[in-house]
Amino acid sequence: MxxxxxxxxxxxxxxFQQMGDEPRPCSVAVVLGSHDLGVADTTADLYLRGMFPLIVFSGATSRTTQERMPRGEAEHYRERAVELGVPGQAILVEPKARNTGENIRFSRALLEEQRVPVSSVLLVSKPYEERRSYATARKLWPDVEWVCASTSMxxxxxxxxxxxxxxxxxxxxxxxxxxxxxxxxxxxxxxxxxxxxxxxxxxxxxxxxxxxxxxxxxxxx
Structure with a gap:
């Protein structure tokens, strides 16, 4: 009890752990993989509302997800978003990150490799991960604007x-x-x-x- x-x-x-940002249009979404497939649902909804033209789903597996997401968090998120109407060409998959710092670093590297211009990022995570994700992103990629989003619950x-x-x-x-x-x-x-x-x-x-x-x-x- x-x-x-x-x-x-x-x-x-x-x-406290939520930032309270109002979602607004950004250059791209960076989405942090986890055990919560609802994060992919929220990302799809934001995409269909026109908040960004491109999504990076980032995440390998963890002790929490290795059984339920055997193909990797980012890939399961991608599959879910496509089911919900996001076109495959609007999604990049970053399949190696195993912590928040790697989510940010590897997503940034992938976007630079793809030559995607980025001035702002909608950072999508679990609700209680907003503040820590924001703090990590600001440390590792300080020259873009970060806006936090999560499922409203x-x-x-x-x-x-x-x-x-x-x-x-x-x-x-x-x-x-x-x-x-x-x-x-x-x-x-x-x-x-x-x-x-x-x-x-x-x-x-x-x-x-x-x-x-x-x-x-x-x-x-």
């Missing part, structure tokens, strides 16, 4: 869509830890983190939502 305090702390992190709706509350809360706690430790490791830009967010993170960590934490000497973003 998840206590009321845990739900309240999770809601604080959920709200409440935390309970999102948990229902995934079907595993502990997985979602563990991942949110892991994302928050990275926002706190990665700036000093040089992986992401520094952002102000309010005291109530730090306290919520610490309570959730102490309650055992720790499976996605990384050692503070981690060398990846």
């Amino acid at each position: 998840i206590s009321a305090q845990v739900w309240a702390d999770a809601q604080l992190l959920w709200n 409440t935390l309970p709706e999102y948990i229902d869509s995934i079907g595993d509350a502990r997985l979602v809360l563990d991942m949110m706690v892991g994302a928050q830890q990275r926002l706190m430790i990665y700036p000093r490791q040089g992986f992401i830009i520094e952002q102000r983190i309010p005291a109530d967010i730090v306290a919520a993170f610490e309570r959730l960590r102490d309650q055992g939502f720790t499976s996605r934490l990384v050692p503070e000497t981690a060398d990846r973003a």
